[in-house]
Structure formats: structure tokens, C-alpha cells
Amino acid sequence: MGERLKVLISNDDGIYAEGIQTLAEWLSKKYDVYVFAPDRERSAMGHALTLHKPLRVDEIEYDAPVVAAYSVTGTPSDCVKIALNAILDFTPDIVVSGINHGPNLGIDVLYSGTVSAALEGAINGVPSIAVSLVNGFEKHADFNPTAEFICGYIPRVLEAGLPPKTIVNVNTPAVTLKEIAAIKVTELGHRMYTDTYERRVDPRGQVYYWLAGEIMDEHEADGTDVQTIRDNMVSVTPIQFDMTNTQVLNDETCRAKLNVDGSVHAILG
């Protein structure tokens, strides 16, 4: 019997969220699990880092039989960064972030704390997975099928050998394992929101705004994460954090215009 893989898990819903606890339960059956997660809900944090305040890292008792669990007073990115650079005295085999309570599809990934924790793993050279259950925000959502799936999928991701600067972003549909039609490697869809703000007046007569965006239920192409979830399949999207648009870099016309004649003085003209 070989040595067990060491898995670092994190999330953005907070260390006591059901999604990460169910994940910890399942992964502990096969792997040595270390939990580093925010002490409270930190969703829609994007890839935020705490620079101007101290971070506290407290080892806590945890329901799941993990090796150790640490509550961190920071963002999801903080959790993974501090685990890898200050607390753990070894490099884990993989980082898994989730299970998020709700989807991270299309444009969502840009705002997602769950995805950012996985990206932080990749920035530190560790293979990483972000995982989300699309109906996870519902009161009686069952995280067990997703956790069981990820438990089996970890060796496959390691074997696939993702290129540098790349993670996989997994979304699972709201069905039992038996009902999942297939696994599909996908690209990010559009998934645009209406971005409505509700304008309200507070008890002291002052105006405030609250973001109330709704998803525009537009057509999405086959092969996108959004359509794949609609088809009751597991969506696996390879995501990279090098955001250079190489298309523009190689487009001579666009490049020439941006570059002008390479001289600042032509622009000031």
C-alpha cells in the first residue's frame, strides 16, 4: 500500500460550510487532508489578498477526520498562500477548493473566491482543482455526489499533467451520480448578468444601492461549461491565469495602432 496523497482543501464559504465539510469527509477516506479555510463567508472576493492587516491562523477541531484544520482570518487566496508558504512543512500533492455553494461558470470565475484559491495553488506550483455544486445554495443541497466524484477524479487530474499556470474548474449538476450523463472538458461560456442595482432609501432617508443582477438566460454554445451543466454533465474547464491576449499580440494591425510608431512624442503630438 503506497503512501496516501496529501490534499490541501480550502473554500470561500467559510470553514464550517457544508460543502467543504462534506468534501473533507469523503477525501479523508483515501487521502491525508489539511483544511485551510476562511473563518467566515468570503464569496465574490475575486483574487483578493490581505496586505495591510495581520492574519490569524487557528487550529480548530473539525467534524471530519482530517489530519488538521486551520481557520484563517483572510481571503481564500490568503488561506492557500499562507498554508503553502508559512504553515505546512511539506508541499501537498494537490489543492482542492470547494465545494462551492452554487455554480462558478463563465464570467463567474473572475469574481470567484473558490476559483482564486485554486489559482493560488497553481501560482505556487501545486496542481489545483476548483469545484462547485450548481444548486449548492439550496437549503437541502446534497454535496455527497460531488465529493465522491472529486475523490475519484483527483488521481486523473494528477495523471493528466496540466501545463503550468493552469487549474481545472469543475462544476457538477444537481443530480445523483447515477443521473450524471457524462464528464465533459469545456470552455468558459458567457453567462452574462443583467447587473441591476436596486435603489433604496434607508430609515434615515439616505439612498443606498444593492446589486441584484440576474443571469441572462441566453443561448450558450455546445462545449461551454454553461451548456454542459444544462445537459446534466460534469463540466471540467481548464483555466489559466496568464491573461495575455496573444491574438492581439500577433495582430499586426492592432499592434501597430497600439504601438503607434513606438515613440511617445507622436502620441503627445
Added chain:
Amino acid sequence: MGERLKVLISNDDGIYAEGIQTLAEWLSKKYDVYVFAPDRERSAMGHALTLHKPLRVDEIEYDAPVVAAYSVTGTPSDCVKIALNAILDFTPDIVVSGINHGPNLGIDVLYSGTVSAALEGAINGVPSIAVSLVNGFEKHADFNPTAEFICGYIPRVLEAGLPPKTIVNVNTPAVTLKEIAAIKVTELGHRMYTDTYERRVDPRGQVYYWLAGEIMDEHEADGTDVQTIRDNMVSVTPIQFDMTNTQVLNDETCRAKLNVDGSVHAILG
């Protein structure tokens, strides 16, 4: 005389920071400027959004002769999103985020509030520029050359016609306009940090950690933003927010492994 362009400006250093005020001064000479910026410093926020709290938007007096200036109790992304979706009754011609007090090169862009505000512009379909002065964190940094450059560069960016989901990320070196060697269209460099955490003990005997990462001064290839700045040139990097790694999508071997046989049951084994 044609109509003046309408420019929305934002930042992550806060609405009273010198970088955005100098930018507002220069742009107001040629354009109609609308300021929507955080009420306080919000750097390293990544692409965070405020979902669980109300936002306040207060029109303020501003030193520069802008059309209007609004202080927002949110993140840089919040500022641009609420301006475009709730406050302005027109769509600006361009969003400019900055001038950031310090560089946004390589991996920085992932954590940068300045870049995220520009990305939010592009998400809403408006051409957008992020701009940073690499020595802008120094006490006597001069933001004027950068502001003057951007004032002249705006029409060039509009004329270049960036593809959807793409912004330009501009970094300017710490020299006068005369000393700038050239403008160069670049790709993101590596610019990795050591990610050291200082472990300290507080006055009550409790441990805390503080991120103290330093830049690893590694070799960077010609054509990267990092090297271009070292060569005293203005770096202009096209950045896209669609993070799909199409290389993996098109790599049959990697794809096959991630996809297994497309069935969940093979994975549960």
C-alpha cells in the same frame, strides 16, 4: 469642433489619491471626465464585488475640473459596475483605471484592483485601460508624465479596436516623457514573489502573520512587460478575461485523461 469624448475614471488607491487626481486634471483638458472611485484605499482586492452589503454613492467636490465625481463605499469593480448600470444615463466612450501607485506587471494583474476596474469596463462592453506608474508608491513620484501620455493615448486605443473581453494594461517607467525610450506592446512576464510571511507575537502573546513577499529579481524575456519597463519603455499589454486554456482544450492526450471515458462510473471504480 467635435463632441468631447466621455471618460469614466476609477482606481484602487481611493478617490483622493494623487494618481487619480493627476489623471483627472490632465484628461479634463480634452475630455468630459466622470470619476467613480472607492472612498478609501482598496488595493490587492482582485476582482471582488460587494454582494452582501449596501453601497453608498456620494457626489463630492473634486479638485480637478471634472464633470462629476462620486465616492463609492465599495471595491474598484463595484465602482465601475454601479456607474455603468445604475448612475450614469449614458455609456462612456472609455474607462480608464489608475494611475496606480506602483506597478501592475506579470502576476500582479491577478491581484490588482486597478486592473479589475478596467476589466469590469470591458465586461460591460466599454473599451478600457488600466494604467500604473511603477514608482508611484514613492513619496515624490510625479504622475504628470503618465497622465499626459494617457491623455494622448486614449484615441489610439479606441482606434485600435480591441477585441471583446480585452483591455490594455499600461505601465509607465519612472522617467520623464523625454526619457521614455519607446512604447512596446508586451506579454505578461512572470514576476514571481517569494511570498514570505513574517510570524510575530502580539502584545497579548498571540501569534499573527503578515505577508512580506519580495519580488524575485529573475530573468524575464524580451517582450515581457517586466523587461520592457526595465528598458525605460512604456509597456502596453493586451489582457483578456476569458481564462479558458485553449491549449489544454485542444490537447487530445490531456483531454482524454481529464475526460476519462466520459463516464462518471469509470472514475468511481
